[in-house]
Amino acid sequence: MPILKNARHELFAQNLARGMTQRAAYYAAGYRASKQMAWRTAQQPEIVARVSELREKAARRFEVTMDGLIERAEAARLLAMNTEQPAAAVGAIKEMGVLTGLRVEKRDNTIRPVRQLTDDELTLIALSGTPPLIEDLVAEEDEEEEELLPN
Template sequence: MPILPNQRHESFAQALAKGKTADEAYALAGFKPNRGNATRLKANESIRKRVEELQGRVAKKVEVTVESLAMELEEARTLALGEKQSGAAVSATMGKAKLFGLGVEKRHLSGTVQVVTITAKHLDGLNDDELAALEAAYPVLQKLGLIGGDQGAEAEEGSADSA
């Protein structure tokens, strides 16, 4: 439906399409506030059709689907390839992959990793204070059973008791 010939009616319909109440739209269109007249004008068939048309246009503009995004990305990829812009083409391809859940995100972790090699030979010559310091600095060594007391003897005693 084309623009309504009466400018006030067109303004009224546009305000209704934007979500205004009939009373608000009526006043915004330049009419003297009157609830009855606003309600009657809102019920007018040409006004209702114009509001539906305006709302339909807005709905089409904001309708974004996975399919529509995929089509846009494919158009961009095709254009980029035609212009020999490989970076843009790759970016569009990756955009499509992410859209369909196929992209793999990589995480970059930074920091330092300390590698310590300890053998039984290294531990044999340490006194109790040195072993305690080593245990405090590297708690994982205790979890691995490399330091932290003579658990082997305790384990043997426990198994002898249960036998």
């Protein structure tokens, strides 16, 4: 399936394929954060098909590379332990965490909501497949909404 014609839907599908929640992916695609609308959009057949396609493509691309890197990191960890170099073993363990996505080295805090990005920036993001990380922004918006609710 080719890239979706609606740029926001494409970005939404890419965000879902990367593992974002429906609400965060919806917000990152430039929509107002809404659980219900995010869910409805995620159920659309063209979105479901595109997310599936993106995940399959990523699985094919990373399967050998990811497994190979993790195996090499484990071999380095074992070697470090056998040669009594615990610092090197810790480094290998950290690397395995980064490779599996369980450990984040550095977080980019220069994120802007999609509605503040230019058309050129949105196009670049859609073509490069690198969405902005907005989980923190969604969390902040949730906190603001909770503060406005009556007790």
